[in-house]
Amino acid sequence: MDSKIGIPDGNKDGESSAARKNGAQKNVWLRASTLSEALSMLYERQEESVVIVGGATDILPQIKDGKKHGNVFLDLNGLQELKKIKEDERYIFIGSMVTMSAIINNPLVQRYAPTLVSAAGSVGSVQIRNRATIGGNICNASPAADTVPVLIASAARILLKSHLTSREILLEEFFVGPGKTLINPSEILTTIIIPKSERRTGFVKLGKRSAMTCSVVNHALSAELVDKKLKNVIAVFGSVGPKALRIRELEESLEGQEPSEELLGRCIPVVEKHVKPIDDVRGSADYRRRMSGVLFSRLFAHLFLGRPMGGPIL
Numbered sequence: 554m555d556s557k558i559g560i561p562d563g564n565k566d567g568e569s570s571a572a573r574k575n576g577a578q579k580n581v582w583l584r585a586s587t588l589s590e591a592l593s594m595l596y597e598r599q600e601e602s603v604v605i606v607g608g609a610t611d612i613l614p615q616i617k618d619g620k621k622h623g624n625v626f627l628d629l630n631g632l633q634e635l636k637k638i639k640e641d642e643r644y645i646f647i648g649s650m651v652t653m654s655a656i657i658n659n660p661l662v663q664r665y666a667p668t669l670v671s672a673a674g675s676v677g678s679v680q681i682r683n684r685a686t687i688g689g690n691i692c693n694a695s696p697a698a699d700t701v702p703v704l705i706a707s708a709a710r711i712l713l714k715s716h717l718t719s720r721e722i723l724l725e726e727f728f729v730g731p732g733k734t735l736i737n738p739s740e741i742l743t744t745i746i747i748p749k750s751e752r753r754t755g756f757v758k759l760g761k762r763s764a765m766t767c768s769v770v771n772h773a774l775s776a777e778l779v780d781k782k783l784k785n786v787i788a789v790f791g792s793v794g795p796k797a798l799r800i801r802e803l804e805e806s807l808e809g810q811e812p813s814e815e816l817l818g819r820c821i822p823v824v825e826k827h828v829k830p831i832d833d834v835r836g837s838a839d840y841r842r843r844m845s846g847v848l849f850s851r852l853f854a855h856l857f858l859g860r861p862m863g864g865p866i867l
């Protein structure tokens with residue numbers, strides 16, 4: 554039996570006819586209906602490099618292209634508890650299996666994290682957004698992931714659970730490099746925790762076209778305004794380094810300053826100095842460097858100088 558998402562041989566007990574014919578190792582498809590069941594399955598099979606399956610919009614193409622390997626799959630799509638968005642007085646809690654479409658349409662996210670709505674709305678197409686989960690966007694660890702800069706700029710934390718442990722870490726500490734994170738083989742990312750705050754936060758992305766496009770560069774910026782001065786600035790750039798990049802020198806240059814055209818002009822070279830882009834199919838390093846400055850300029854002017862910006866995709 555094939556799995557619903559099209560990975561061949563994907564059932565719990567069976568072996569595909571193709572696998573039987575050529576003696577290849579069979580694929581095993583594990584379906585859990587509760588988080589504790591999923592964590593037990595992962596714990597029992599932690600030696601087998603189990604591939605966790607969310608919406609499969611990243612892993613399916615990766616498997617088809619031979620970039621991801623594994624023959625045991627753990628499907629989280631039956632876990633209703635990871636598809637919820639909740640709040641308490643200080644935080645909103647987004648389950649890792651919440652899709653981009655669900656984020657866009659959720660009143661709590663619209664109210665407390667509207668910039669995440671913009672970023673989720675810029676991901677792929679409607680069809681992709683209906684399947685793509687926020688947990689998958691994070692765990693895939695692409696430097697171009699669109700929700701990640703916004704979540705880092707919102708000081709988000711994540712909850713990682715295994716059969717025996719539970720730990721909460723700051724999202725920005727989770728990434729090691731392209732496709733690499735601090736997650737252990739027995740862990741599942743269960744929840745994204747976003748503080749409710751008065752920060753002004755914005756997101757902008759440059760693609761090769763204005764819709765259905767991966768980021769050539771993306772940028773999220775957030776700060777509080779206290780007595781007209783910028784406080785606790787967080788500036789994050791994606792697709793210009795091996796992982797989402799916070800530019801501390803930029804943050805320090807803005808900290809305690811009153812927003813002005815002059816301040817903006819002084820900070821653009823700081824952005825261009827610190828991004829670490831590479832040449833690839835989506836753009837040259839030089840183009841990305843210059844556009845990082847442009848994205849910062851547009852977003853800063855929009856958030857703090859009242860200039861209109863249009864939508865999140867340039």
Ligand SMILES: Cc1cc2nc3c(=O)[nH]c(=O)nc-3n(C[C@H](O)[C@H](O)[C@H](O)COP(=O)(O)OP(=O)(O)OC[C@H]3O[C@@H](n4cnc5c(N)ncnc54)[C@H](O)[C@@H]3O)c2cc1C
Pocket residue numbers: 604605606607608609610611612613614629649650675676677678681684685686687688689690691692693697698699700736740741742743765766767768
């Ligand atoms: C046509 C197309 C366009 C796209 N456009 C964009 C775009 O504009 N912007 C963008 O950011 N991305 C884009 N993507 C990439 C992709 O859609 C997103 O990264 C998506 O959010 C991944 O989520 P998923 O649920 O599909 O993850 P999956 O493919 O299911 O999983 C991705 C990775 O995360 C792991 N994983 C998933 N969930 C968990 C969990 N809860 N705990 C631990 N590990 C987990 C998986 O094992 C896998 O390694 C695009 C993809 C396609 C195919």
